[in-house]
Amino acid sequence: MTLYLNLAEELAARIEQGLFRPGERLPSVRTLSQEHGVSLSTVQQAYRQLEDQGLATPRPKSGYFVNQLRQQPELPQISRAPQRPVEVSQWEQVLELVSEPPSSDVLQLSRGIPDIDVPTLKPLLRSLSRLSRRQSLRELSYGAVEGEISLRQEVARLTLDSGCQLAAEDIVITTGCHEALSAALRAICQPGDIVAVDSPSFHGVMQALKGFGMKALELPTDPLTGISLEALEMALEQWPIKAIQLTPSCNNPLGYVMPEANKRALLALAQRFDVAIIEDDIYGDLAYHYPRPRSIKSFDEDGRVLLCSSFSKTLAPGLRIGWIAPGRYLQQVLHMKYMGTGMSAQLPQLAIAEFIRDGLYQPHLRQMRKQYARGREQMTGWVSRYFPPGTRVSQPQGGFMLWVEMPQGFDSLRLNRRLAASKLQVAPGSIFSAAGKYRNCIRLNFACSHQPSMEAAIRQVGETVTQLLAEDA
Amino acid sequence: MTLYLNLAEELAARIEQGLFRPGERLPSVRTLSQEHGVSLSTVQQAYRQLEDQGLATPRPKSGYFVNQLRQQPELPQISRAPQRPVEVSQWEQVLELVSEPPSSDVLQLSRGIPDIDVPTLKPLLRSLSRLSRRQSLRELSYGAVEGEISLRQEVARLTLDSGCQLAAEDIVITTGCHEALSAALRAICQPGDIVAVDSPSFHGVMQALKGFGMKALELPTDPLTGISLEALEMALEQWPIKAIQLTPSCNNPLGYVMPEANKRALLALAQRFDVAIIEDDIYGDLAYHYPRPRSIKSFDEDGRVLLCSSFSKTLAPGLRIGWIAPGRYLQQVLHMKYMGTGMSAQLPQLAIAEFIRDGLYQPHLRQMRKQYARGREQMTGWVSRYFPPGTRVSQPQGGFMLWVEMPQGFDSLRLNRRLAASKLQVAPGSIFSAAGKYRNCIRLNFACSHQPSMEAAIRQVGETVTQLLAEDA
Structure with a gap:
């Protein structure tokens, strides 16, 4: 991180902790420069950064002041979904979104593409490049349908961070999280079945429901805590719901982390009504606070949670490597994976396994x-x-x-x-x-x-x- | 190719053309050595090769003789399939086959793995390696759901060889032929639907039928000419068949090429009964005789043929790049592709496009x-x-x-x-x-x-x- 961003972050943290109060004058540029041993222009850049963030305002000839009220805009409203099973539409709009290949001269505001132009990814690309040249059966041929064992071992270890206790044998490598979610749905549901989803919700899952002829029951969702458990309970009482699909940690698109108590309560509901939970954890490792939030899967005792994730948001989407820990549905998911793509590409699996093993992922x-x-x-x-x-x-x-x-x-x-x-x-x-x-x-x-x-x-x-x-x- | 193999092939060709007749003595080792300007041991190796192929036999002190009858073993019997729709079984046996990653110290007799350790593949690996290092959005991000346009253009050109007239817009890139076949089935059929297949037939399709809850109607298949058109016609009259799925060119596992007349007749039947044809052409480019056989798709006028193929047999399976030309089912197939894997990896698509564009594929x-x-x-x-x-x-x-x-x-x-x-x-x-x-x-x-x-x-x-x-x- 550059010096000025470091400084800006430190100042922002002090403001958020109340060490500088609203209306208070912040230290002068010169003071900060001496205190931190950085140039005047670095401090000026840091202050401009705070200004951008709405945390501070300059007054002519007086320096920077903490903003009176942090200009945090209001939250979106709690969604009011139809609360009955509906058939999924909107394919044309999704198609428009996913038909254009991203181009480097266009800003990527619309699609879920992470920043891949970062130095910490270089070693991964180097090993991908090295492995590409090897021309050995291991890299270029069919792998096992379950995926490369070395990567499955690393993924099992990674899931410890979200509180899971999984072994390599519990993991199936997939072609992105898309395939994980798609295989999970098909492993559990039949055409016509109803799946309860958070709302707003990831369009990939919705379109999978559409494709499989399943129905979506959108649940009211709080922008800070996730789906309404009361609404879910009522829905479970009213409809023959087969599975609950949601993204509880760093939700897409809302970004909330469902509180741990809600995750436990959700699991208890799923047990009571005997339905499966398809947990999309694709953004979970990108929670701003460390340690990252626990997954619902980490509380799962009877294998009803199918944890789906991938390296598309943490590393790069183009690798097309995801995974699923399907619990008691392992055999069905393996079959779905085989019929969908046979197996996933070996090269990126081997490169990612190496990247994690070398301690570069964290x-x-x-x-x-x-x-x-x-x-x-x-x-x-x-x-x-x-x-x-x-x-x-x-x-x-x-x-x-x-x-x-x-x-x-x-x-x-x-x-x-x-x-x-x-x-x-x-x-x-x-x-x-x-x-x-x-x-x-x-x-x-x-x-x-x-x-x-x-x-x-x-x-x-x-x-x-x-x-x-x-x-x- | 080594000298002795060249020579062996030449001799084999002459025997097959009848220039050397059964029982006739072949030229002496010394004669051939002089005639072809090769060493005695090269000729001896070539003769051993002919011996291996069952074309010639050495007699002590007299040299090599053309075998009386070429020891061509009898053909397999024409398959007698049940001729009623059945649910697919055998998943455990398939799983056993695909659960073991191939290892270089084990001979690959069982799986459909081509020889990837050949010099003509090196440029492909080099460009894969080079592209891996570039860290640009184009290689590492999501591509378009339809696939990389440069590869779609090259694929469209390749299909000219099988008599097709396709544009890049008619092609969707998939994650191997597996995804092409799987998307094709889902685009056309619903659970419970009946699909007519050749028999024996590729296990990947069968397991897809099983996974989607569809039924397979296995048709009697001649080991030289493919499925019985009479049996197909009867089946079409008797059952509400939704699609015909077959591998007519260089069939897997039987290796036959369905005669062109049969391909036309099959298409006519499909038109008469208004069913779709899912044509697996994955081995078609590997026909021993050039030009390669025409595809059924090349005769298709109303877009009812979904041509499925990949680079898994011609280049390397680990690339996981296939394609489908879905005719009138393009929109449905696109949706199925999106819900299955979102999109296919960009890197191998770009590398393969380069390989073909550089004139290295043929x-x-x-x-x-x-x-x-x-x-x-x-x-x-x-x-x-x-x-x-x-x-x-x-x-x-x-x-x-x-x-x-x-x-x-x-x-x-x-x-x-x-x-x-x-x-x-x-x-x-x-x-x-x-x-x-x-x-x-x-x-x-x-x-x-x-x-x-x-x-x-x-x-x-x-x-x-x-x-x-x-x-x-």
Whole structure:
């Protein structure tokens, strides 16, 4: 991390801890420069960073002051989903999102792409490159359908961080988390079956439900604590639900971490009604606070939780390596994996296993967590500044996604059409709902918010939103 | 190719063309050595090769003679399948086959692994290695769900060889042929639907049918010409068949090429009964005779043929890159692809596109075709020599698989158990049938028949077969 960002973070932490109070003057540039042994311009950069984050404001000739009230925008409203099973729609909107290959001259606001241009990933690419040349059966041939044993061992160890006690034999490697989720659904459910989901929810799962002819029951979801357990209980009483699918840790798109007590209570409900839980943990390792949150799987005693994850958000999506710990459904999941893709590519599995074994995964994660925590502050600050008043914003606890809610009636698809000319696209909220709700919301990716053009881009999105709202008024 | 193999091939060709007739003495070692400007030992090696292939026999002090009758073993019998829709079984046997990662100290007789240790693949590995280091969004991020456009263009051009007229837009890249076939089935059929298949047939498709709750109707299949069109017509009249799935060019496991007239007739039937055809062409580019056979897809006028293939047999399976040209089912297939794996890895797509664009694919194919054609001769020769009399053997026209039929009652699973001690495994015939038929058959991989230990391995398999038959007698 650069010096000025370090300093800015330290100051931000002191403000958040109350060591500097609202309205109070912050130390002068010169003082800080001497105190920290850094240049004047470094301190100035750090203060500009605090300004960007909405934490401090400069007053002419007087220095920087802690903002009166931290301009934290309001949270999105608790979602009110239809609460009956519906067939999933929105495929055309999803297709639009996933049909365009990302290009380096376009800012990646819309898709769930992490920052892959970081030095801590270099060793992984080097081993991928080295292994590619070896031309041995092990790298280039079919592997075992379960996946490479060395990687399964490393993944089993990684899951200790979320409180799991798994062995390599409990893990099946998949082609991304997509295949893990898809295999989990097919292992448990038949066409026509009802699956309860958080709402908003990952569009990949929704589209899988659509493809398999299953129905989604969207549950009201609190932007800080996740799905309503009361609503879930009522739904379980009312409908023959086969599985609960959710992303409880660093949720996509809302970013919340479901409290541990809620995770336990959810599991108890699943036991009482004897349904399976498909837990998407793809962003879990990117929680800003260490140690990372426990998974529901870590409380699971009778194997009803299918833990799905991947290296797509922590390392790089293009590797297409995910995994599933399917509990008691291991045999069914193995069959689904075999019929879906036969097996996953060996090369990236071997390279990732090496990367973890060499002790490079955790330091990389630490960097990314810091970067994304900063990104959240920046992005929240920009949205507060450039979006119209009344815009509501999520408070993610991990990952690199911000959920932004405009007033009812706002149309995010229209926003995207308007933004197309400037090569900007956001993820429209409606793809995160089976029934096409949340059209007034968008999801923004702040993984690369350090890119110089990012602020201008968010400014333009914000101004376009303001324009559209004015046109409708 | 080494000198002696060149010479052997030339002599074999002359024998096959009738320039040397059965019983006739072949030129002396000295004569050939002078005529071809090669050493005496090279000629002797070439003659031993002919001997291995069952084409010539040495007589003491008289030289080599063309064998009276070429010892071509009898063909397998035309399969008599149940001819009613059945649910697919045999998952445990397939799992056993695909659970073991291939190891370089074990001969790969059982799985469909090509020879990947060939010089013509080196440039592909080099570009894979180079691209791995680039750390750019294009290689490491999500690509488009349809796949990398440069590869789709190259694939479209490749399919010209089988008579197709396709554009890049008609092609969807998949994670191996597995995903292509799986997406094709799901795009067309619902659980409970009946799919007509050739028999014996690829176990991956059968297990997909099982996983989706579909039923397989196995059709009688001629080891030289493929499925019986009469039987297919009767089946279409009798059952509500949704799709016909088959591998008409260089069939797996039988190796036949369905005659062009039959391909046309099959398509006409599909049109008359309005069913889709899922054509697996994965071995098609490995037909020994150039130009390669036309695909059924090349005759398709109303988009009812879904052509599925991959680079797993022509380049390397570990790349996990396949494709599908789904005709009128493009939208459904795209959706199935998205819900299955999201997208396929970018790196191998870019490397393969480069390999083809650089003009390296066709020369590689030429080498592999020659090698596999030789492998067929060797393997057929060894089976004739080391297996008990009455063993029937397929006459593949492409690919690297031999289908070997022992008398009824022979148990290939028992054979595998007996072979396990010597680290040898063959593919048991029963996994190629939905109903578990063909237990008396095995499939042998001759991709690497040049490996020094291969003849001894086949000899051991043959002797174990003989033993087992004697024990039962």
